Each structure stands twice: as structure tokens, then as C-alpha cells.
Amino acid sequence: RKEVEQDPGPFNVPEGATVAFNCTYSNSASQSFFWYRQDCRKEPKLLMSVYSSGNEDGRFTAQLNRASQYISLLIRDSKLSDSATYLCVVRGQGGSYIPTFGRGTSLIVHP
Amino acid sequence: EAQVTQNPRYLITVTGKKLTVTCSQNMNHEYMSWYRQDPGLGLRQIYYSMNVEVTDKGDVPEGYKVSRKEKRNFPLILESPSPNQTSLYFCASSSRTGSSYNSPLHFGNGTRLTVT
Numbered sequence: 001r002k003e004v005e006q007d008p009g010p011f012n013v014p015e016g017a018t019v020a021f022n023c024t025y026s027n028s029a030s031q032s033f034f035w036y037r038q039d040c041r042k043e044p045k046l047l048m049s050v051y052s053s054g055n056e057d058g059r060f061t062a063q064l065n066r067a068s069q070y071i072s073l074l075i076r077d078s079k080l081s082d083s084a085t086y087l088c089v090v091r092g093q094g095g096s097y098i099p100t101f102g103r104g105t106s107l108i109v110h111p
Numbered sequence: 112e113a114q115v116t117q118n119p120r121y122l123i124t125v126t127g128k129k130l131t132v133t134c135s136q137n138m139n140h141e142y143m144s145w146y147r148q149d150p151g152l153g154l155r156q157i158y159y160s161m162n163v164e165v166t167d168k169g170d171v172p173e174g175y176k177v178s179r180k181e182k183r184n185f186p187l188i189l190e191s192p193s194p195n196q197t198s199l200y201f202c203a204s205s206s207r208t209g210s211s212y213n214s215p216l217h218f219g220n221g222t223r224l225t226v227t
């Protein structure tokens with residue numbers, strides 16, 4: 001089983017829609033969680049860290065469910081500019097500092 | 112401006128011709144890492160460094176070398192490049208101070224390497 005799994009998509013949604021992605025991780029001892037956004041052929045950029053109590057940044061909401069070992073990203077009122085690949089990153093699995101990346105979920109927002 | 116700088120952005124070379132991709136960060140980060148990204152395979156770690164003079168293999172180290180003689184620099188060396196090393200490469204860094212697990216990775220702009 002892969003350590004960090006994401007549905008590759010693509011998720012194809014109209015502008016204004018609400019869309020959610022999940023990311024599951026295998027090691028219950030994982031310490032920290034992040035969502036990154038990656039545009040085609042560009043570097044991943046931090047979208048938001050994921051805190052235990054959940055956190056929101058504008059139209060984006062991240063949640064952590066430790067019992068079921070997954071994190072989620074909710075995007076409200078999708079914009080065309082939200083089209084990108086969203087990478088889940090988990091750190092601290094097995095006490096390791098090395099981050100583990102999911103393969104990413106592709107989002108396409110259409111007019 | 113805090114950043115990770117990679118050079119070159121694009122590189123086309125021939126099999127067997129040694130090359131170096133440079134990576135430099137100005138954030139005084141202890142941790143630095145190299146990744147390659149290929150379609151359908153996601154980001155795969157090549158090598159990483161926890162601090163100066165400390166380097167370790169990642170998931171796909173074969174055919175690559177690194178060095179960490181200074182904190183800010185972490186060059187990736189391909190002694191004898193082969194076509195299967197054609198890929199998009201990213202350097203990244205993060206802090207290991209404080210609550211280091213919560214420190215996000217900062218990525219360079221990437222290097223697109225083609226080996227013919």
C-alpha cells in the first residue's frame with residue numbers, strides 16, 4: 001500500500017462549484033500535513049498547512065481526520081485559475097523528517 | 112526575497128557528458144532535497160541533506176551524486192547522464208529548527224533536463 005494516496009482525477013467542475021479532495025496516509029504516527037498546488041511544469045507551491053482543528057484560508061478549507069487517517073481540501077466557488085494539480089504532503093511518518101508526497105489530484109475548472 | 116534558486120532552467124545534453132545542476136537557498140535552511148518528476152510517477156526523491164556534510168539517498172539515487180559543503184548550496188551532479196534521466200528536476204529546502212515537522216518545503220523553479 002502506498003504511504004500517501006490521492007485520487008488522480010481529473011476532477012472536472014464548472015466555475016462556482018464546490019469540490020473536495022481527500023488524501024489518505026498509512027502511518028498513524030504522521031506529524032504534519034500540507035497541501036501544495038502545482039501548475040503544469042512549474043514548481044509546487046504551498047497552498048496551506050493542515051492543522052488538527054482544521055483551518056480555512058479564503059475559499060480553501062483543510063481538515064485532518066486522524067482516526068481515519070486522511071486529510072481533505074475543500075475549494076468553494078471554484079475559479080478558472082484554480083485549475084492545477086493538488087499535492088498532499090505528509091511529514092513525520094515513522095518519526096522520519098522526510099516528507100512523503102502523494103501523486104496529486106488534477107482539477108480542471110471550466111467556464 | 113526568500114527563495115530557492117536552481118540553474119539552469121533548461122538543459123539539453125548528450126549521453127555521457129557530465130553536468131551539474133545548482134541549487135542555492137537564502138533562508139538558512141538545514142534540510143535540502145532533490146526530486147525528479149516524471150509523468151504519472153509524481154515527485155520522487157533523489158537525495159537529501161539534513162545539514163552541512165550530511166547527505167543520504169532518497170528513493171531513486173542511481174546515476175546521481177550530491178554534495179553539501181555549505182549550508183546554502185546543494186548541487187546535483189550527473190557524472191554520465193543517460194536518456195532515462197530526462198526529467199523535470201526540483202530542489203527544495205526547509206527549516207529544521209523549532210517545530211521542524213511543521214516547516215513547509217520551499218521549491219526552486221525547476222530544471223528541465225533532456226539527455227539525447
